[in-house]
Amino acid sequence: MSDSRASADGMTSMQRVLTTLGHQEPDRVPLLLLPVMQGARELGLSIQDYFARPEQVAEGQLRLRARYRHDCLYSFYYAAIETEAWGGTAIYREDGPPNAGAPVIRRPEDIDHLRTPVVEDSPSLLKVLETTRLLAEEAGGEVPIIGVVMSPFSLPVIQMGFEAYLVLMHEQPERFEQLMRLNEEFCVAWGNAQVAAGANAICYFDPVSSATIIPRERFLKTGFEIARRTLGRLQAPSTMHFASGRALPIVDLLPATGAAAIGVSHHEDLGALKQACRGRLSLLGNLNGIAMRRWTPEQAEAEVKAAIAAAGPGGGFLLGDNHGEIPWQVPDRVLLAITAAVERWGRYPLHWCRRD
């Protein structure tokens, strides 16, 4: 594909991303802009119609990359696609991502009879795999393809509802463990199916592990162990993404999960995160997708500059939004301004922001 070829300096998107993940400076800061639903707009389709056919989603991703020149392709559809595999539904709307329908686990006792779904039996998941294969053919190894899983620890929020899950976690440790075992099997199978279809990396969404949702002590006993076990079984490098939840209070623990990178929140000091992670974990973030809706192009440039200044030097930084998906309402001109700003301010060496 013409677009994936090396830039003038000789780096493909893949090389750029791998270099930064190796904590070296590539030719420029990689941009992991993650537009998803915007593909529907590119193709002139409703969001629901767009996600109905895997080849459309592949085409949408390719067109979006041609437009914004970012350094990845993203096979993510929406979070609730996983609950569809567990027998649940997704509720579409015209101006945003589909939301999970009624819980599939209605009472805690349902967990005793729950079975892990088989990836190949789920028409929804098969669509994602087909999109992944189509993207892999086009990318030819030059553009990283990022697949997505919900973590076993975060998925229950949409499997059973947040309140019921918090109660389960606090009051029924055995059933909680049982659910984690089932979810881990599913997560590993689902992640590795995407890798087999051509995904080069897996984004492991685990906001329930973030310090926004649970305290460090509980994370150590739950989300941390689960991530370590699960990421260790994935056959590709992973990013542990907190979906804009906070990570600083647990950041010292995260390298031991095996993640190569973490997705970080606009609610935290990127410089402090960088200091804690330098040479050990790469950072993905931390542009505020919700605020982006109202940015001017000048603001977009200033935000990009600030993020690069805080986390760019030395590599180990991938610029993106802080949630792992650009909201539908963000105007095209803002995304184009982000792209232009990375081109302008993201070239290594970053002389303009050296702190001597």
Added chain:
Amino acid sequence: MLDAARAESDPLTVIENLVRPALEEIGRRWEDGDCALSQVYMSGRICEELVEELLAQSSESEIPHAHALETTPPRLAIAVLEDHHLLGKQIVRTVLLAAGYKVIDYGRQDVDGLFERVRDDQIDILMVSTLMLPAALRVRVLMDRLGALSPRPRVVVGGAPYRFDEGLWREVGADAVGLSAGDVLQILERLSQADT
């Protein structure tokens, strides 16, 4: 500690001096990143139980304020707009109950349904929780519809989108925003005072 307080003061004073400051403090800490939502939720549940116990122990005459709210203004209601995920609303509701307020819970609503109920129940202050950005933006439509009522009910919004865009509550025309559930108590006081 509670028993000691209970021995010295009436339930309302215990709620006012002990439970309410605790709820506000934990809300502030969550906003600052110094505690986690699971702790906010679990502590809210404990406070709610405590308050129920306190109220059960005392005769109605001792606690005019908590019961009077049901019939005298301001009449309060809470709802989630266009979402099936109700935890944010649930936590705010718990804070209100634990602080001795009465509140009508409409559960999940769309704009039309919510407008009708607020109108029919003559709600004075409506609290709206949202999780997704499109729903947060829909509050604009709700405000336009409520504008036809006189007096127009006050609307307090909250939820993740408002925490990521500080100006969003003004943009959609709400009267106030709460960045954590604990904020709701001060906001209610402010709005009630402004109305009297």
